[in-house]
Amino acid sequence: MKFLVKVLCICFVLTGCKEKTQNEVLVLGTIHGGHYTQEEFDLDVLTKLIKEIDPDVILTEIPPDRFQEAVEGFKRDDSISEPRVIRFPEYKDVIFPLSKTMNFEIIPTAGWTLPMAQERQRKLRAISRDSSRTKDWQEYLNANRRSDSIMRATGNRNDPYFIHTNTYDSIYNIRLQVYNRLFNVELGLGGWDNINIAHYWNIEKALQKYKNQGKRILITYGAGHKGWFLKELRLRDDIKLLEMKPFLDKIQVSE
Template sequence: MDEKKHADKRVKNEVLVLGTIHGGHLTDNVYTTDYLKKLIKSINPDYILTEIPPNRFKTAYDGFKRDDSISEPRTMRFPEYVAVVFPLSKTMDFEIIPTAGWTKTMADERGEKLRAIQKDTSRTTDWTAYISANKRTDSLYKASGRVNDPYFIHTNAYDSIQDIGLQKYNELFNEELGLGGWENINIAHYWNIEKALEKHRYQGKRILITYGAGHKGWFLRELRKRDDIELLEMHPFLDAIQ
């Protein structure tokens, strides 16, 4: 019998952060939805914390139970849930927990503000710095020769490369974008993640956090501050499915 299923109230939960590439899972020739299925089976989580907003989850889950497919618009954007997590929930014993801090209002307002900044001639310097940092991230990522390589995505080097663009974006626009700013949206996501971690504290369970890979570094920095969990590396589970 799987020892991780034997929960003791003082046994730390094991936590992993899985960086996804959203639509890229449908086009990449390695980091595919089938690869994700094998990986999640290898991890064998008790809980999967997802980039699905809590207020969208019931509609998505009810639709899946009814039609065996996902029709909720926000959830449909994520192949990792449509083609992987929800189907696996039929044969595996894990609970899906929605933790995204995203709202449509926030996203719409962020888009409007970014478009206004781009058009504002007095902000040309800021916008140029933002684009330049993104290009630097993209060039370093491509130069690694490991684009969409799941091994590379789950490294500190990957997080450092992503941070070049994301931290400049955060520095220039976070406060201005309000709830849609980079730091702010990660705080909103992580608030929901922490609620789940607190609810299941010391259950001796395995918790998998699945978000776009750009969020991974931010989450790991916060998770490392906790002394009630054991953070697991992804590489042994990647090795297991080779």
């Protein structure tokens, strides 16, 4: 009997240790330039939200080959000048400035490259003008309209509460499923599944690097990527996925 109790105690301790060392992971869907114009999710809200989350690590939609230049420019001029990173106010105006007063590590994880983006743009333009692809292009446009219509009827696409719901992901996925089915293979590295695989490969490397270290890891990407990432993250048993709502609630109360 004493032996059984001892075994149970050991199991309890081991289980408790495992739970304590699991990393907490959140996926924050951003609206890029919309943070400048949308009051409900402006730079101030984003700043308060990241402060409330208080991450140890932030995995960003910054390509690794652009990161060092962005860091050096920020150290030199106290601002971001790197052409790709400057497009994202969440980094230029929030995360890099916060890094001066908060203790988190910024890790670039985007699979984006300029040649890939240029090739995708060229191929999409060609498809839109190809008379033999009229049916496909129209199906894609119709899916966009249907997604937009349902989004307008269901919630405010710029509201951080709505963005961080499964409903938002499902509605956004109406357009993405069609886009992916019709064009993913044809667009090569710029296809929807393909680019998300490239992003997630880098994200997964970072998750493995810090596996079971009890850190809070924040993933920041455009909101459209959130559903794709969450689908993969939910397959992991070494992390604890946190909801965004409790953190949004806290900053609402503090205002």
